[in-house]
Amino acid sequence: MSENYQVLALKWRPKHFTDVVGQSHITETLQKAFEKNRIAQAFLFSGPRGVGKTTTARLLAMSLNGSDKPTTEYDIESEKVKDIISGSSMDVIEIDGASNRGIDEIRELRENIQFLPAEGNYKVIIIDEVHMLTTQAFNALLKTLEEPPMHVKFILATTDVHKIPQTIISRCQKFDFAPLTKEIIKERLRFICSEESRDIDDNSLNLIAHKANGSMRDALGYLDQVLVLSDKIITFDTVEDLLGVVPTEILFSITDALNNKDGNLLIEVLSKIRDKGFIIEDLLKELIMHMRNLSLLNYKNGLELLGIDKELSDKYLKISYSWTEKDIIRISNNLAELYSTIKQFPDQFLIFEMHLIKLLQFDSSIEIEDFLNKNITAEVKAKEVKINKNTEDTSKKKLKIKSDKPTKIITDLSVDLLKEEWEETVKLISKKRGSVGAQLSGCILGSFSDNILELISYDSSNFNKKLLEDNLDDICRYINEKYNSKLKMKLTIDTNVEKIEEEKKENMNENDIVSIFDGKDAL
Numbered sequence: 001m002s003e004n005y006q007v008l009a010l011k012w013r014p015k016h017f018t019d020v021v022g023q024s025h026i027t028e029t030l031q032k033a034f035e036k037n038r039i040a041q042a043f044l045f046s047g048p049r050g051v052g053k054t055t056t057a058r059l060l061a062m063s064l065n066g067s068d069k070p071t072t073e074y075d076i077e078s079e080k081v082k083d084i085i086s087g088s089s090m091d092v093i094e095i096d097g098a099s100n101r102g103i104d105e106i107r108e109l110r111e112n113i114q115f116l117p118a119e120g121n122y123k124v125i126i127i128d129e130v131h132m133l134t135t136q137a138f139n140a141l142l143k144t145l146e147e148p149p150m151h152v153k154f155i156l157a158t159t160d161v162h163k164i165p166q167t168i169i170s171r172c173q174k175f176d177f178a179p180l181t182k183e184i185i186k187e188r189l190r191f192i193c194s195e196e197s198r199d200i201d202d203n204s205l206n207l208i209a210h211k212a213n214g215s216m217r218d219a220l221g222y223l224d225q226v227l228v229l230s231d232k233i234i235t236f237d238t239v240e241d242l243l244g245v246v247p248t249e250i251l252f253s254i255t256d257a258l259n260n261k262d263g264n265l266l267i268e269v270l271s272k273i274r275d276k277g278f279i280i281e282d283l284l285k286e287l288i289m290h291m292r293n294l295s296l297l298n299y300k301n302g303l304e305l306l307g308i309d310k311e312l313s314d315k316y317l318k319i320s321y322s323w324t325e326k327d328i329i330r331i332s333n334n335l336a337e338l339y340s341t342i343k344q345f346p347d348q349f350l351i352f353e354m355h356l357i358k359l360l361q362f363d364s365s366i367e368i369e370d371f372l373n374k375n376i377t378a379e380v381k382a383k384e385v386k387i388n389k390n391t392e393d394t395s396k397k398k399l400k401i402k403s404d405k406p407t408k409i410i411t412d413l414s415v416d417l418l419k420e421e422w423e424e425t426v427k428l429i430s431k432k433r434g435s436v437g438a439q440l441s442g443c444i445l446g447s448f449s450d451n452i453l454e455l456i457s458y459d460s461s462n463f464n465k466k467l468l469e470d471n472l473d474d475i476c477r478y479i480n481e482k483y484n485s486k487l488k489m490k491l492t493i494d495t496n497v498e499k500i501e502e503e504k505k506e507n508m509n510e511n512d513i514v515s516i517f518d519g520k521d522a523l
Contacts, residue, residue: 008220008227012192014052015076015085017059021188021216022180023052029175030056034063034072040173042145042154044130046161047177050215053157056177057126058084060155061092065120080120091120097129097158103136110144113152123152130156131163138165145171179214182206188216189223193234198227200234206309207239246283248312251290258331258359259321266360270353280348284339291332298325298434300442304463317435317467324431331359413485415448429478436471439464446492453479456492465493 014020017027026045033039043060045053066074066081074081083089095109109125117123127133133141145154145168156172158164186209193200208226212219222243226234229242240247250269257266273283293316296302303313323331338355345351418425422445430437439459446454455475457468468475468491476489 008192008224009217012220014055014059017056017063017072020052020056020059022184023056023177026056026175026177030060030063031072034070037070039064039070039153041148041152042172043156044161044164044169044172044174045155045157045177046174047159048179048214049159050212050217050219051177051180052216053177054126054128056175057128057155057157058092060153061089061124061126064122064124064153065089065091065117068121070121089120091117091122092124092126094126094128097127097132101133101137103134103140106133106137106140110140113144113149116151121151124155125152126155126157128157129159130168131158131160135165138168142167142171180212180216181214182209185209185212185214185216185219189219192220192223196227198234200226201236203236203309204234204239207236207243207245211243211245244278244282246278246286248290248315250278250283251287252315254287254356255290255294255321258356258362259323261360263357263360266356270356274349280352281339281342284335284342284352288332288335288339291328291335294319294321294323295325295328295332298430298438300438300459301461301464302435302438317470320433322432325434327362331362334359413483413487415445415453418448418453418479418483419445425479425482428482429475432478433471433474435467436475439468440475443468448487451486452488452490454492455489456494458494460493465491 017031020027043057045056047053062074062081062084063072064070065084066078080089084092087094093109093112095105113123113125115123148154154172156164156168161169161176186205189205189208190200204226208219208222211222225242226239229238239245250273253265253269256262257269293303293308296305297316297319299305303316308316334355338351342348342351426437426440429440439457442459443455443457446456448454453476455468455472457465459465472489472491476487479489480486
């Protein structure tokens with residue numbers, strides 16, 4: 001390795017506001033402030049780690065001191081800018097709030113800022129992790145922050161803005177940095193690999209961006225590891241092994257085992273997890289995200305919200321779990337509770353293993369109405385049995401109890417009946433296939449002739465159209481099972497079709513009212 005080697009996070013650190021990715025709402029505002037010469041005395045940058053807070057603070061310092069007057073159009077090769085980048089500028093003071101958090105350090109800072117800048121236009125004070133300051137230190141900083149000398153600019157950065165007193169926040173111009181999206185991270189990594197003359201496939205970029213969890217610094221750190229390991233083309237398997245990313249097959253296998261109550265499959269998956277040495281906290285987090293993805297299947301366009309690739313999307317579409325949405329929420333909450341407490345256990349795999357075995361005995365949720373109706377029906381049946389026993393004749397005929405849900409036999413299936421019970425049919429399908437049921441809720445039934453039922457959708461989205469087409473046979477099967485029929489279905493996509501409204505009941509006339517009350521005065 002060369003003695004002058006720089007890690008990618010430093011080598012590709014932005015040198016101008018225009019180089020910063022994913023935070024345009026902040027960089028554009030700051031550039032406008034310099035154009036209009038409306039520069040605040042104090043700034044507060046808040047947001048998660050690795051999203052550009054400290055980098056933006058240094059760019060702000062370069063814009064203040066990089067030229068003879070404040071401007072964003074500074075010369076990157078000038079000595080002033082080079083000193084700021086290297087950290088040797090006398091007028092840009094960076095302070096670590098974690099190690100300089102006491103009142104004495106802040107008092108010393110207050111004394112030093114009274115002196116005019118040595119070379120630049122301003123003395124720029126950057127306090128990183130400012131939330132680590134003590135209460136006394138914040139109090140000492142408060143007055144200076146409110147009315148600093150005209151030659152001083154404060155830039156505060158924090159990952160925990162809620163720990164900063166409101167009296168400090170109110171005296172700063174506050175900017176909230178957002179986590180970077182996977183697409184933004186992916187495009188930046190692709191650009192850097194191109195500049196570094198390294199080939200990397202799209203799936204590997206997806207994996208690194210997913211692992212980075214919104215942090216560009218983490219993403220560049222992972223890319224550094226991958227580039228060191230692989231001298232030629234970077235493959236997906238290399239990235240997966242190096243970063244210890246949990247494969248989606250593991251997640252699907254776990255939920256398959258839990259849904260089917262297949263203990264043998266669960267033990268087999270747990271053995272793979274132990275052999276691979278996955279970090280249990282990371283695995284739990286991925287499993288919770290997987291359950292969240294399953295819950296979104298119950299909503300129209302839910303998969304589009306996930307932002308996942310087509311191959312993974314197809315896997316989710318093929319799922320036919322018996323879980324209801326409430327079941328998925330219960331399991332997710334259960335896993336989330338484990339995630340919040342598992343750090344305190346020395347043998348995390350053991351706890352995780354026992355927890356999944358417990359979930360294997362998970363019972364499906366039941367609606368309270370169904371539960372009450374079921375109990376009422378059971379009580380009625382018990383009373384009927386008791387009465388029949390008391391009135392039983394001497395021949396002791398065999399007691400027959402009617403089922404509370406007799407099989408529905410339809411001899412003459414009509415479109416009116418299908419339309420009348422369509423909402424009930426959609427609910428039935430939703431319990432079995434949430435994503436399909438979500439799409440059907442926006443559809444209506446059309447014509448019914450030659451034993452072919454027309455399903456009309458108002459949604460012209462190719463994604464939703466394909467979902468209905470791929471599952472049309474299943475929809476038809478569910479309907480035939482319900483009505484003991486053998487109809488077929490066809491799909492019609494027409495965004496101009498007007499929804500069929502129920503016929504309004506005719507107004508009742510006087511004779512109708514008389515007939516209802518048998519000609520008697522209701523009063």
